[in-house]
Amino acid sequence: MSLLSVEGLAVAYGDSRVLWDVGFDMAEGEIVALVGANGAGKTTLLRALTGLVPVRGGKMRFAGADLGPLKPYERARRGIAMVPEGRRLFAGLTVRQNLKLGATARPDRAGEEDDLAFVFQLFPELKRLEGRLAGLMSGGEQQMCAIGRALMARPSLLLVDEMSLGLAPVIVDRIAEAVRLVNRERGITVLLVEQDVGLALEIATRGYVLDTGRITIDGPADDLLRREDIRAAYLGLN
Amino acid sequence: MISPSSPSGARRRALLFWAFFAAGAVVLALAPLALNNYWLRVLTTVFMYATVTQGLNVIVGLTGYHAFGNAVFFGFGAYACGVAMTLGAPFPVALVAAVAFSALVAGIVGWPILRLRGHYFAIATVALNLAAIQLVIQVGGVTGGAEGLPLPLSDLPPGPLYRAIYLVMLAGMVVSTLLVAFILIRPFGYALRAIRDGERAAGVMGIDTTATKVAAWAISAGITGFAGGVWAYWITFIEPASAFDPAIGVKAYMMLILGGMGTVIGPVLGAFVLEFLSTLVWGGFLQAHQIVFGVLIVVICLVAPNGMLVAGRSLIQRWRSRHGAA
Numbered sequence: 001m002s003l004l005s006v007e008g009l010a011v012a013y014g015d016s017r018v019l020w021d022v023g024f025d026m027a028e029g030e031i032v033a034l035v036g037a038n039g040a041g042k043t044t045l046l047r048a049l050t051g052l053v054p055v056r057g058g059k060m061r062f063a064g065a066d067l068g069p070l071k072p073y074e075r076a077r078r079g080i081a082m083v084p085e086g087r088r089l090f091a092g093l094t095v096r097q098n099l100k101l102g103a104t105a106r107p108d109r110a111g112e113e114d115d116l117a118f119v120f121q122l123f124p125e126l127k128r129l130e131g132r133l134a135g136l137m138s139g140g141e142q143q144m145c146a147i148g149r150a151l152m153a154r155p156s157l158l159l160v161d162e163m164s165l166g167l168a169p170v171i172v173d174r175i176a177e178a179v180r181l182v183n184r185e186r187g188i189t190v191l192l193v194e195q196d197v198g199l200a201l202e203i204a205t206r207g208y209v210l211d212t213g214r215i216t217i218d219g220p221a222d223d224l225l226r227r228e229d230i231r232a233a234y235l236g237l238n
Numbered sequence: 239m240i241s242p243s244s245p246s247g248a249r250r251r252a253l254l255f256w257a258f259f260a261a262g263a264v265v266l267a268l269a270p271l272a273l274n275n276y277w278l279r280v281l282t283t284v285f286m287y288a289t290v291t292q293g294l295n296v297i298v299g300l301t302g303y304h305a306f307g308n309a310v311f312f313g314f315g316a317y318a319c320g321v322a323m324t325l326g327a328p329f330p331v332a333l334v335a336a337v338a339f340s341a342l343v344a345g346i347v348g349w350p351i352l353r354l355r356g357h358y359f360a361i362a363t364v365a366l367n368l369a370a371i372q373l374v375i376q377v378g379g380v381t382g383g384a385e386g387l388p389l390p391l392s393d394l395p396p397g398p399l400y401r402a403i404y405l406v407m408l409a410g411m412v413v414s415t416l417l418v419a420f421i422l423i424r425p426f427g428y429a430l431r432a433i434r435d436g437e438r439a440a441g442v443m444g445i446d447t448t449a450t451k452v453a454a455w456a457i458s459a460g461i462t463g464f465a466g467g468v469w470a471y472w473i474t475f476i477e478p479a480s481a482f483d484p485a486i487g488v489k490a491y492m493m494l495i496l497g498g499m500g501t502v503i504g505p506v507l508g509a510f511v512l513e514f515l516s517t518l519v520w521g522g523f524l525q526a527h528q529i530v531f532g533v534l535i536v537v538i539c540l541v542a543p544n545g546m547l548v549a550g551r552s553l554i555q556r557w558r559s560r561h562g563a564a
Contacts, residue, residue, distance in 0.1 A: 106444075
């Protein structure tokens with residue numbers, strides 16, 4: 001059974017239409033990549049899933065429930081966590097407070113300390129910096145904190161928006177490794193939204209290509225990586 | 239460089255801070271034994287403004303919602319206390335009514351207007367403040383309407399009465415400060431600051447932002463209403479224009495900015511400095527005190543735009559780095 005299914009999704013900001021008839025499915029335990037160029041509508045799609053933009057049409061079902069009428073915080077409490085583009089940490093709070101805040105949406109208080117330990121094990125630098133204001137850290141440290149914050153909600157679906165943006169390659173590798181680990185060890189389903197098509201398709205099992213508001217190509221990640229048109233359009237290879 | 243302070247150092251500083259705070263509260267509580275009536279009145283006013291500013295701190299400093307018209311709850315508190323006492327309630331009961339009524343109004347009005355953001359919310363609170371004046375005048379009856387409302391006089395002679403009011407105002411300042419400190423270390427306080435730093439992100443984190451904001455405003459209103467209730471009993475005669483005077487909110491805002499938004503002790507410091515300054519200027523420049531006071535405010539905003547606490551901290555840091563101390 002699919003954990004998330006989207007059908008005929010349409011979103012517009014005022015008069016300008018951004019998404020047309022977008023549909024895709026995610027099974028439990030998958031890592032799915034959603035790739036596309038700047039302005040293709042990737043972030044808008046995530047906003048529609050988290051409830052930050054009103055939807056013009058279509059259906060979104062998550063774990064058997066209709067997402068449509070749910071407010072952002074209600075979706076979070078049902079198990080959807082997001083790592084937003086540009087981290088969006090709460091700059092005036094410390095690392096520890098940001099992580100604790102992430103736990104607001106979790107279903108059980110009991111496992112909170114365990115998950116905090118898991119996050120610190122995943123990113124030891126967060127343990128060292130736990131008392132530091134989040135706004136005073138480097139981009140990579142902030143990204144780790146943002147992922148940790150999302151994990152503290154013990155989500156069943158993790159949405160990751162542009163995890164590689166503006167980070168050093170060595171940090172990107174670590175973050176990517178962490179996402180894989182979280183998927184493998186915790187069974188968390190992951191939707192990766194990336195401009196770095198090569199990176200996303202390497203981690204993911206399946207991929208969708210979003211082009212000016214429509215899903216144009218989909219298939220297993222390996223196949224997509226080999227396709228000539230994708231290599232030419234997104235990877236700059238011929 | 240800003241180094242992360244070690245947990246033990248932070249704990250020691252916190253302990254020191256609360257020791258100072260407790261000592262200050264005890265000294266102020268004993269001060270009426272030595273003070274003359276003039277200074278008793280000045281200090282009571284300081285405590286009153288510190289309480290109002292602490293109320294403002296909850297919604298503005300912690301939550302990031304600029305409630306320019308927050309003094310409306312001062313007026314609601316004053317009137318709730320006045321009406322309750324006119325109907326025969328003793329002062330402590332009337333004070334509870336002042337807090338409860340103000341919080342209730344914020345809770346009800348908050349649902350619609352806390353959906354507004356930025357200056358729209360700020361303007362809506364100013365409108366609320368002005369509307370409240372008209373409301374009291376139109377309702378008339380037990381509120382006394384435009385003629386004002388005299389409160390029942392106390393049986394206590396003036397000396398002990400003013401000392402009692404001094405202590406109640408002091409309690410308001412101390413308790414509201416402790417409340418802010420308590421909120422800051424609770425998940426509720428994290429949620430407020432998350433809303434301040436990024437409201438949509440807070441929603442995606444699973445925080446019910448509307449309910450959290452309404453709760454914060456109700457707390458803010460309750461604190462402000464307490465000060466208004468005590469004030470009403472203190473001056474024994476209230477009228478719409480003085481109870482809902484927008485200048486109260488403006489002054490509290492200046493104190494909050496001066497002391498440091500979102501800090502625990504900033505509102506108290508701001509109230510002490512600004513009120514003493516205004517009292518001294520008043521005494522020194524009888525003709526031109528408004529001008530001198532205005533210029534002083536502008537200078538303070540230029541020198542310490544983020545409040546005295548932040549300015550003081552960066553001064554200490556500069557001094558330390560210049561003297562090479564670790």
